Amino acid sequence: MISRSRGQKRHSWKTILGSILSVVLFLAIFGFCVYFFRSSQKNDLEKKEEQRQAENPAAPAPASFQGAEASLVDLKSGTTAGIAMRQLVGNIFMHTIKAQLLTIDPTLAYEGWLVRSVPYHFFSTGEMVRNKEGQYVLEWKGDPDADYSGYTKVVVTLEARDGNSDPSEHILEGVFGQ
Secondary structure (H helix, E strand, O other), rough: HHHHHHHHHHHHHHHHHHHHHHHHHHHHHHHHHHHHHHHHHHHHHHHHHHHHHHHOOOOOHHHHOOEEEEEEEOOOOOOOEEEEEEEEEEOEEEEEEEEEOOOOOOOEEEEEEEEEEOOEEEEEEOEEEOOOOOOOOEEOOOOOOOOOOEEEEEEEEEEEEEOOOOOOEEEEEEEEOO
């Protein structure tokens, strides 16, 4: 009987080890496929843009950058509390926000974010400052070599000045072109 139970345990470990290796192999193949798909999509977009510029170098930028605006809605009250804009100035992507927000404690800050839905990604466009009129404003200039066309959502968050780089409480949200 002892030899049988030991044999059964070895068989169980072999089964478990085989299952673990199968899962790891599946995840590796899945990860490679996702990477390959994303990189081929990016290359296709870059090729299309290069072709568009080669065919008509004086052509205007894509319509999504022709002074696109987003009304910023206060998530608590549901009212419009500001406006965000994005546009190309030359080959520089510009993003601005102007909003009516409550005055906050100096240990807190309002921060702007741009969000891309597919593939999901977001980044901070910086801390908003208060202007002479009492509005919170932000002006951000992008990298001339980067493509921001997919970042169609804008978010304003309330952040603690604690060194945490992740977004916190969403205060305002809007979508360009709506």
